Amino acid sequence: MKAHPTWSDADAERYRRAGYWSGRTFGSYLRSWAEARPERVALVDGDHSWTYAELDTAADRLALGFQRLGIERGDRVVVQLPNRAEFVLVWFGLQRIGAVPVHAMPGHRRTEIEHMVRVSDAAAYIIPGRHARFDYRELARELVDDMAKETAGAPLRHVVVCGDPGAHRDFTGLEDLYDRTAPPSTGPTSGSTPRHAGEDGADSSDLALLLLSGGTTGLPKLVQRTHDDYAYNARAAADICALGEDSVYLAVLPIAFNFTLACPGVLGTLMSGGTVVVCPDPSPQTALRLIDERRVTITSLSPPLVPYWLEEAEHGHYRLDSLRILQVGGARLADEMARRIGPALGAQVQQVFGMAEGLINLTRLDDPEDLICTTQGRPISPDDELLIVDADGRPVTDGEPGELLTRGPYTPCGYYRAEAHNRIAFTADGFYRTGDLVRRTPSGNLEVVGRIKDQINRGGEKIAATEVEEHLLTHPAVTAAALVGAPDAQWGERPVAFLVCQGQAPSTRELASFLKQRGLAAYKTPDDVIAVDRLPLTAVGKIDKNALLQRLPRL
16 A cells, blocks of 8 residues: 655654645544534535535445445556546545545547656546536446456456446446445544544555646656645645635636645645535636525635636626635746735735645735735645755855755655656655745745746646657648647637648648547647747757747737
């Protein structure tokens, strides 16, 4: 169970003594929440709601159903569900038996899902039937059939469909997994870690989940998070946001995002005794209506959504006086936009700069307004260690930009099954190389000024240029390709493809169709295509993307 890179014994003991690591699993956390506040509402999705006791019972019943399928402690399960209550129910059902959810985004397609399944050796794949006009059952059918033809590797054993499995007789409906005989959780049990249906002795240092990295070279890596470190991640963020039983969190961005799940998000809210409201789509009309109806106190957005919210709030008729905190993260928020949020929504803006690989920075609720609007916060843990270094690895002085390196009680020590990459991504003494260029202000807050990684951040969605370039080069007309991020007022950056072609270059629409057929997620498709005679090279023969960026203002 400890095949993944982990903290040293000395660091682990230090984090336990400091109280960061509680020695508890998420399965036991949910049990204790249900015992402490059984009748409080934990989760709301549309007209349906679950108390803490009902959420606990649902987790038990799903856990038993998963066990009947043969899913056991340590098994990895790719979960690709949109924002609906079932994501939370499934997640805790898997935690209850010590299985490991592998978080996929609703927009991922064949290329990304196959990668996740293969790297994790997933035992199961959990999907909606149809969502946003896409049939996930067909994707799963193709994947299962292709893997069944192979002689090497473990095949994907189960596909579970949230909704109608359709004509796929060997797929299992999620509703059919519920064990209706499991007794409800109605009151306290003896002992601090009670054993109930579905629990099989998972350890707090076991893997709890696998998140996706932003991806810097090719397909994204899997970020391993344990029960100890991830629970602390959520709890520390919840404390800074002063969450309590009166807190109501609206999950607008995909719940599978680290930001939405644990910064403090869904888990931090539940740890605090509050209520999570699921937002089925990110439109400002839907979200602001739910803030009004459910008296939401905190929510989180990516920067591209902010102007649409401000416009809707100005012209719509919503009661927004309950909203206390609007978190914005996933990409750099423009200073001017940050200053508009408070007057428009009546809420405190909180900037969030973090990563699935661990480190989370938050502006504090009592920070001066100028600091909140112009910086991206400071670490949530006293034991977050930061180094800001130049290209030669030497520390820079405060106020000077440099690459951010970090280690701490919730920053993992390596990617899952990526030994070669770990030797590059982590220093010999365990610091994670974030690839982000930052400067530290006298207050200790960080300003994000850029990135050294070959990655494009389109409104919080990370696009690995190398991965897309590999797909572009399979087009019959393309002989050379380079993907760069062009500055964009709405999205922060937009992907632009520079192509050397034989004959006529494909149009943006033609290229989008071609990449869709190859199974690439739609958000990774270039927004612009530029035909060039050749790609400029650096002195060592690499594509000079800085030179390509210089051409963008002239387009």
